[in-house]
Amino acid sequence: SYIATGGMIPQGADSVIKIEDVLVDSAKNEIVITSPIPKGWHVRFRGGDMKSGDIVLQNGTLLTPFAVGALANLGQMAVNVVQKPRVAILTSGDELVMPFEDPKPWQIRDSNSLTISSQVSELGGVPMILGITKDNVEQAVRKIKFACDVANVVVTCGGVSVGEMDPFIAAFQEMNAEKRVHGVAIKPGKPFFFGLIKGKPIFGLPGNQASSAITFELFVRPFLKRMLRCQNPDRRIIYLPLNQPSFNSSDRDLFKQAKFFTKEQNTFAYILEKQESHLRTSLLEMDILVRHPRGISELAPDQMVECRLLNS
Incomplete structure (x- = not known):
């Protein structure tokens, strides 16, 4: 039997083979299968992706294009959402x-x-x-x-x-x-x-x-x-080695604008040069915020530091 992609398997059949993987003899109304196929080949089983009782989207899930597609797949055309502040x-x-x-x-x-x-x-x-x-x-x-x-x-x-x-x-x-x-x-x-x-x-x-x-x-x-009741309201925190020394002479935690820097297949936190609060250009380059804790006057190169990912 011939079925279109996504069609229902005819009763009695248990596998599907792509038409480009067979030889068709129209005169005899036959096909020749050129290679063995296992049972269940190219068959998508009911409930293999989502089944009754599964939680597909948790409360607080951001409605991305893929989340909207999943709702459409379920025929769920209306959901409760949080009002944008x-x-x-x-x-x-x-x-x-x-x-x-x-x-x-x-x-x-x-x-x-x-x-x-x-x-x-x-x-x-x-x-x-x-x-x-x-x-x-x-x-x-x-x-x-x-x-x-x-x-x-x-x-x-x-x-x-x-x-x-x-x-x-x-x-x-x-x-x-x-x-x-x-x-x-x-x-x-x-x-x-x-x-x-x-x-x-x-x-x-x-x-x-x-x-x-x-x-x-x-x-x-x-x-x-x-x-907005997001599941993960905070940025991801990772730890990276410093590319250069960092200094802190204040009695406050310093948050330094930094970016990723790769050297010899290792990733470092590279602190940008312009850190003054009135300057904007470093904001254009930064990927991460490096936290230099108070009470530690100097952090040496290669020392691990807390980095806040700004694109997470």
Whole structure:
């Protein structure tokens, strides 16, 4: 009998052979099998992939194209999903202008809004850029109130240190925010703030470019992944030998931007040269964040270090 690929096996048959592996004698309505075939050859058995009672997708599974295909295979056209968190993004600074504007000598373009927005989108959230806040506490209060009304999470950037011109931290105080964290023992990112305003999570990130990107990675990202009920909200941690020495003279854990480096078929963590918190170019190259713990002034080449995979 002839069947198309994927067809049901006729009653009495137990194997299938590809048509290109036989000789067809049309006159005699016969075929010649040119090589032996085992029983069950090219037969796909019912339940061989999924069977009744199997759990195909766990709670917290990201609906990738392959997961959607599995649901279609089961005829499951509707599933319960978690609502994507809406994340309001506010930046502050009299010196900031929009990215499309030409800055004056005393101004800089606001790149943090789009960076954070892209980080939110990448992990499955819905970013809401609410613009630049001047160094004015009243304006900061108004914008934070609006952000709390329209979003599930609020992320501010800049204005969270202890200076007189830091409007967000002053606004948090005026709004009676429930402060949970203000200041962390890491570098970059020491001024990081986390609190609640009427139950709404508020993240205050430092304004320097590397500081805001790294504190988002360390604190905001896993929080949002947990809101999405992802099975694995945290980045993978691996250990690699250092390619060069690393120094830490501070009383904080250093998170250094690094990339993979292969030498003589061995993979190392290569710490990038530009580590200052106001610089952006190393962010373009980094694959990993290397943690240099406080209390250890120097890590030697080939010493194993903790590496956070940024593409996991």
